[in-house]
Amino acid sequence: MSRNFKDALIELEGIKLGFQQRLILDVEQLQISQGGLTVLTGANGAGKTSLLRVMAGLQESDQGKIRFKGDTVSYGSQGLEHRRKVSMLQQEPYLFSGSVLKQVCYGPISHGLNQGIEEKARQALEAVGCLGLVNRHTRQLSGGEKKRIAYACLLALDSELLLLDEPTAQVDQESSEKIRKLIQMQLDAGKTLVVSTHQPEWAKPLKPRLCMLEYGRIVSDTRWN
Amino acid sequence: MTFLFEGFLEGLQMVFQGNPAVYNAAWVTLKVSFGSTLIASLIGLPLGYFLASSSFRGKGFFTVLLQTFLGFPTVVIGLLVYGFLSRRGPFGFADLLFTPSGIVIGLVILAFPITTMFTMTAVSGIDPRAREMALTLGASRQRTAWTLFKEVRFGLISALLASFGRVASEVGIAIMLGGNIEGYTRTLTTAIALESMKGEFGFGIALGLVLLTLIFITALLSRYVQKL
Numbered sequence: 001m002s003r004n005f006k007d008a009l010i011e012l013e014g015i016k017l018g019f020q021q022r023l024i025l026d027v028e029q030l031q032i033s034q035g036g037l038t039v040l041t042g043a044n045g046a047g048k049t050s051l052l053r054v055m056a057g058l059q060e061s062d063q064g065k066i067r068f069k070g071d072t073v074s075y076g077s078q079g080l081e082h083r084r085k086v087s088m089l090q091q092e093p094y095l096f097s098g099s100v101l102k103q104v105c106y107g108p109i110s111h112g113l114n115q116g117i118e119e120k121a122r123q124a125l126e127a128v129g130c131l132g133l134v135n136r137h138t139r140q141l142s143g144g145e146k147k148r149i150a151y152a153c154l155l156a157l158d159s160e161l162l163l164l165d166e167p168t169a170q171v172d173q174e175s176s177e178k179i180r181k182l183i184q185m186q187l188d189a190g191k192t193l194v195v196s197t198h199q200p201e202w203a204k205p206l207k208p209r210l211c212m213l214e215y216g217r218i219v220s221d222t223r224w225n
Numbered sequence: 226m227t228f229l230f231e232g233f234l235e236g237l238q239m240v241f242q243g244n245p246a247v248y249n250a251a252w253v254t255l256k257v258s259f260g261s262t263l264i265a266s267l268i269g270l271p272l273g274y275f276l277a278s279s280s281f282r283g284k285g286f287f288t289v290l291l292q293t294f295l296g297f298p299t300v301v302i303g304l305l306v307y308g309f310l311s312r313r314g315p316f317g318f319a320d321l322l323f324t325p326s327g328i329v330i331g332l333v334i335l336a337f338p339i340t341t342m343f344t345m346t347a348v349s350g351i352d353p354r355a356r357e358m359a360l361t362l363g364a365s366r367q368r369t370a371w372t373l374f375k376e377v378r379f380g381l382i383s384a385l386l387a388s389f390g391r392v393a394s395e396v397g398i399a400i401m402l403g404g405n406i407e408g409y410t411r412t413l414t415t416a417i418a419l420e421s422m423k424g425e426f427g428f429g430i431a432l433g434l435v436l437l438t439l440i441f442i443t444a445l446l447s448r449y450v451q452k453l
Contacts, residue, residue: 058357077366084363094354097376106372107362153362 008067009034009161009192010055010086015064017050017216025050025061025216032161032194037187039203039224040196042213048196049091051213052163055194056088068161084111087159091166093150095138100130100149103138107157124155127185129178144175151182162186164195168202176202200224228426235427240434246407246416247428251435254412257325257403258393258439261332265388268337270381273344274370278356288345294338303401306331310402323404328412331398336388343387347380348373382447389443393436413439 008031017025025047032038040048053059054066060075067073073082087107095103104121113120125131128148133141141149147167154162164183168176183206186193197203200210204224212220239247276288308314310322310330321327351373359369374381396414403410405419413436421429 053357056361058360080363080365083360086361087363088357088361090354090357090361092354094352094358096355096358096372106359106364110359110362110364110368150358157363 007033009069011067012055013065013067015051015054015061015066017047017054017059017061023216025054027051027064027216027218030211030218032192034192035187035190036192037183037203037206037208038194039200039208039210040194040213041198041200041210044198046213047216048213049165050216052088052165052194052196055161056086056163057082058088085159086161086163087154087157088163089147089150089154089165089167091169092143093146095141095146095149098138099134100125100136100138100141101134103149104152104156107153111157120156121152124152125149127155128152128182144171147171148175148178151179155182155186160192162191162193164193166196166198168197168199180206232426232430236430236432236434239428239431244431247431247435249408250411250413250416250432251439253325253408253410254393254414254436255439257328257332257399257412258389260325261329261336261392262340262385262389264329264333265336265340265392266385268333269340269384269388270344270374271370272337273341273346273384274348274374276341277345277348278370278373291338291341294334295342297335297338299335299395299397300401302331302334303398306334306398307401322402323406323410325403325410327402328399328410331402332392332395335395335398336392339388339391340384343384344381347377347384350380351377378450382450386444386447390440393440 010032012027012030014029015025015027016023024045040051042048050059054061057073057075057079065072068082068085073079096106101118101121104124105117108117108120122131122134125134128151130145130148130152133145133149138146138149151164151167167179167183171179180202183193183195183203187206195203195208208224210220210222210224211218276284306327307322309316310319310327311317312322321330355373355376356369359372364372394414396418399405399410399412399415400418403412403415405411405415411419413432417429417432417436420432
């Protein structure tokens with residue numbers, strides 16, 4: 001486990017989550033410090049996505065507590081504040097019906113911004129190499145493009161914690177490389193990222209902290225230098 | 226066959242000559258149908274969304290209750306509302322019986338289960354990732370609901386269209402609560418019932434044509450809205 005608790009951005013304690021009478025998440029303690037990359041890895045069904053969803057405020061655990069910068073995280077209608085600090089990239093992102101630009105503007109509008117939204121969206125699209133798709137309808141995008149657009153949605157938000165669920169699944173080598181570069185850019189900007197992946201080697205150049213999950217438990221927690 | 230053909234021609238003539246009785250009935254029909262569809266939507270859309278997106282004790286029973294309402298005989302609705310609105314009834318003081326507002330009350334009871342069930346079905350069918358996408362991008366619950374409504378706008382427009390079609394073609398409630406007063410509560414359907422009983426087949430056809438045209442225009446408009 002991470003040992004430096006003082007600057008923990010998010011802390012999980014005694015998190016248990018069940019599904020159909022089976023414990024799918026059983027995390028005794030996990031602290032993620034501000035800045036840096038944490039990689040969650042493990043087999044299918046190990047609990048990676050569930051852990052990310054709990055951290056994102058999208059799924060309430062059955063037991064346990066989550067604190068974000070020391071404040072206990074709420075869920076449901078009370079969880080809006082937390083959801084505006086943490087953003088999650090879905091494994092297979094859902095994009096709303098409409099243009100790509102509208103999709104990327106959705107987050108900043110939801111956050112209550114009313115100036116420079118389009119500019120922010122265009123910058124985010126440029127960062128993911130999709131500025132040329134700005135007027136394309138979201139239904140006309142390939143799987144890899146959808147993923148990059150969804151990533152742009154997160155970049156346009158400037159969230160404190162970015163959670164990426166299998167960002168390189170079902171994308172080609174080139175897109176995978178682009179995503180790694182984007183993560184590096186975010187890390188250089190001092191952001192905190194948690195990424196789940198089946199292929200931790202992919203993240204090795206980013207020198208992450210590596211947490212291995214098995215049956216919902218964190219069985220190893222190491223720094224990968 | 227000649228009788229049918231002549232009736233149809235007579236009907237067309239009345240429509241194109243602007244027969245005031247036909248257009249009065251059409252105006253009343255439009256008023257009560259739009260009014261009741263609007264109120265039914267204000268109840269049915271949020272209720273359907275709530276039922277689709279939440280789980281609570283008794284949800285199954287409540288859904289069955291709504292499904293029962295879908296098959297509720299319209300004369301029974303008319304009778305019950307009549308009882309409430311009649312002078313001896315609890316709302317008799319409001320003087321709503323035999324007024325367009327009285328018809329609207331009955332039609333809302335008829336239409337809201339339709340909008341609710343259609344909305345519930347449409348929202349239940351949304352990909353769960355859509356809600357999560359909205360939430361993770363920091364949308365409030367209201368904005369999330371609005372986003373999901375936009376995602377299933379085809380289903381919702383069908384809900385409104387089905388409600389409108391149902392209330393515009395309703396006879397029992399309109400007669401019992403409206404009283405078929407010419408120029409005031411006489412709708413196209415009640416006028417058709419009355420005129421055909423009097424043997425005025427052509428007049429009935431004219432009214433029927435206007436009713437069909439109204440429903441056709443509504444369908445066209447909804448198609449346009451869906452494309453927006």
